[in-house]
Amino acid sequence: MLAPHTCAPVDVYESYRSIRGKTNTTEGIGLPRDRLLQIDANNPSQPCQSFGIHQGLPVLENLYNGENRLIFIANAGLIPMPANVSNYRERAAQVRLYSHNGMKSDTTREDVFDEFAGTGVGGRIADVLSEAGIPTNTFSINGQQVLLSGEGGQGPSQFILDDDGLADFNNDPSFENMEEVIKAMNNATLAESGFFAETWSSKLSEIFVKQSLLKAELDATTVNTVFPEPESGLADQFKIVTRVMQTAQARGVERDIFYVTSGGFDTHSNVDEKLIANFAGMNAAFQGFINELKALNLWSSTVLVQFSEFGRTLDPNTNFGSDHAWGGNHFMFGGAVAGGKVLGQYPREFEQGDEDGIALKRGRMIPTSPWDSMWKGVAEWFGVPAEGAGMDKVLPMHKNFPSDKLYNKNQLFDVLGSDGDGSTS
DSSP states (O other), X not given: XXXXXXXXXXXXXXXXXXXXXXXXXXXXXXXXXXXXXXEEOOOTTSSEEEEEEETTOHHHHIIIIIXXXXXXXXXXXXXXXXXXXXXXXXHTTTSOTTOHHHHHHHHHHTOTTOTTTTOOHHHHHHHHHHHTTOOEEEEESSSOOGGGOOOTTTSOOOEEOBTXXXXXXXXXXXXXXXHHHHHHHHHOOOTTOOHHHHHHHHHHHHHHHHHHHHHXXXXXXXXXXXXXXXXXXXXXXXXXXXXXXXXXXXXXXSEEEEEOOOOXXXXXXXXXHHHHHHHHHHHHHHHHHHHHHHHTTOGGGEEEEOOOSOOBOSSOOTTSOOOBOSOEEEEEEETTBOOSEEEEOOOSOOSTTOTTSOBOGGGOBOOSEETHHHHHHHHHHHTOOSSSHHXXXXXXXXXXXXXXXXXXXXXXXXXXXXXXXEEEO
């Protein structure tokens, strides 16, 4: 997605092509420059003056070069404290390295020491904002997600939708007034009612009200943009997100947090062909989403934060694929993002024994930017105070990093949206 392009005095591009398998007889899985969309780093601390975006993602190139609304963060990933090859086993002992399920869960929780067990970073943001009197809703367009789970009883319950919208609560009741009976049963409170029973009843009653309101409002929304018909379904997820955004006023909220996902990147074979197909679908979905946000006048109050459980090995396997690794390159974009720069620290070397001590076997890179790098500034922009108990709850690991590894809202945004309507997907 983001490769070296023009680099001096160290030729990072040639080192990159070498570890990606280029020899006298094969190109390997790295991309030649004529398949890269060139962007200036705009950051003197990077080892390259320019980088290249995969040719299948022109919407990202336009957001970066044309609109200045996209930021890349290089070599980012899940890491609880700074680490290198000599101490990473100890410092990242809680990270379930190279495991899809383990690292996906750990990434969305952003709390590997379980200070707020069972919660995720989005849910904790919603908790803090709700406690501060900023009404916030959370939505998953892909099943129940720990990323949106807050502490029990403190914040909002997450809505779970599919990309077709929201169905009736009970399309085929067992008897005529079934819904009223369920409500009556769960509204009854006795002296001996326990905490768990009361919590269950209150949440169920809340769900009835919210589901009915949201469905009515969703059914009345319109979509201005013709979204593509992608194989991945990402475009359909974005489409329903834009419809939900239109219901914010009726729901009485000031902030929304959405979770969408796109798979198919476990590229153990034929990585080049698979990325061409996957990026084409993503590119079309992003463009449709951006167009609709602009049509709804929501572009400047929305930020999209992209992340993954882990990056891939730079060294290809024998099937022209890449395997499970750690650090990768990530991005965020939106109408308020102060874009056009590559933050973080792109590696200068990729072979084990590198001077910076971050390269493991097969080009597995130890992250030099934690997820907290992006989340801190995003949480601030969204309304979480920069210091204090709120940020400590949202990002319980952020204090393990020096300040130059964390970006505040003024570094990531040039329109301060913490006083207006905010939405993140």
